[in-house]
Amino acid sequence: MPELPEVETVRRMLAEAVPGRRVARANVSGKRLRTSSLVRLPTQLRARTFAMPRRIGKFLLLDLDGGFTLLSHLGMSGRWLFWPPGRKPDAALEHVHLKIAFADGAALWFQDVRRFGMLRVLPTAKLARDASLRLLGPDPLAEPRDGDALRAAARGSRTSIKVWLLDQRRIAGLGNIYASEVLFRAGVDPRRRAGALDAEAWRRVAREVPAVLEESIARMGTTFSSYRTLWNEPGQYGEQLLVYDRGGEPCRSCGTPVRRIVQAGRSTYFCPTCQRARPRRSSPRPRLSNR
DNA sequence: AAACATTCCTGCACGC
DNA sequence: TGCGTGCAGGAATGTT
Numbered sequence A: 001m002p003e004l005p006e007v008e009t010v011r012r013m014l015a016e017a018v019p020g021r022r023v024a025r026a027n028v029s030g031k032r033l034r035t036s037s038l039v040r041l042p043t044q045l046r047a048r049t050f051a052m053p054r055r056i057g058k059f060l061l062l063d064l065d066g067g068f069t070l071l072s073h074l075g076m077s078g079r080w081l082f083w084p085p086g087r088k089p090d091a092a093l094e095h096v097h098l099k100i101a102f103a104d105g106a107a108l109w110f111q112d113v114r115r116f117g118m119l120r121v122l123p124t125a126k127l128a129r130d131a132s133l134r135l136l137g138p139d140p141l142a143e144p145r146d147g148d149a150l151r152a153a154a155r156g157s158r159t160s161i162k163v164w165l166l167d168q169r170r171i172a173g174l175g176n177i178y179a180s181e182v183l184f185r186a187g188v189d190p191r192r193r194a195g196a197l198d199a200e201a202w203r204r205v206a207r208e209v210p211a212v213l214e215e216s217i218a219r220m221g222t223t224f225s226s227y228r229t230l231w232n233e234p235g236q237y238g239e240q241l242l243v244y245d246r247g248g249e250p251c252r253s254c255g256t257p258v259r260r261i262v263q264a265g266r267s268t269y270f271c272p273t274c275q276r277a278r279p280r281r282s283s284p285r286p287r288l289s290n291r
Numbered sequence B: 001a002a003a004c005a006t007t008c009c010t011g012c013a014c015g016c
Numbered sequence C: 001t002g003c004g005t006g007c008a009g010g011a012a013t014g015t016t
Helices: A004-017 A041-045 A124-129 A147-153 A161-166 A176-186 A199-218
Strands: A023-028 A054-056 A059-064 A068-073 A078-083 A096-102 A107-112 A118-123 A259-263 A266-270
Touching: A004 A054, A004 A059, A004 A078, A004 A199, A023 A041, A041 A118, A068 A078, A068 A124, A118 A124, A147 A199, A161 A176, A161 A199, A176 A199, A176 A266
Parallel strands: none
Antiparallel strands: A023 A096, A054 A059, A059 A068, A068 A118, A078 A107, A096 A107, A259 A266
């Protein structure tokens, strides 16, 4: 479930753990992740020292000395796990694809059961041009946008607002859980067309995007199934979810059963009462042929 | 055992 | 009719 709050939680913990630490050696599993083979990583990481980690959307940028960056994405089930010097890593862990041993005895491992994650070392100067990052939209915490800006970005879009929020080219970092939560809190029907939302609806969406993300970060993210922090602990925001994974259960605001629908192949949860659709014109594109 | 948090790629449909 | 864009669906994989 790593979406922005989960990745940011891991980043903040990495910021306390890795800067200044030097890699003694790195080992990789034989398996490849979704994007690439890992065979070059041990050589690329050897003797490098980690700097302050950064994040853009759901991507982690682990800067190294010498002008390189370890670019990482957690995919569905990726985890970064850390042990300080003197603490033995759990040798029984399975699906560990990268094991970094630091010179001072600390350890940093990347575990990914489903292997949808990404690990790549590339020159820091080339990051902005890399295909993975080039198309990302603004990060909603680093560069929050107001309702008018979001509305302008969505002008003409005929896709639903839920699917629009999931598009990483528009906003970098929202995933399936928080898209549903944002729309519930904004009182917007997830089926409405993004290009048709009025300014007031966009204003509420723009307010709730950073609000939901910050509240989740404060609780170290949502553990829906596999996400863990750097210390292998679950996040606590799941208890605060208002609609996600609550199909059939009463809306916490009005009691109406929460509905589950599928949009673009993914589950959407919403309250049909609190997020009522404005009546839409039956013909979205009025014909002008006869007046 | 159907569903699944992620991104990427394909192919279709639409608008100009 | 042709071209570019936007969008839906499927794939990748292992677990519950």
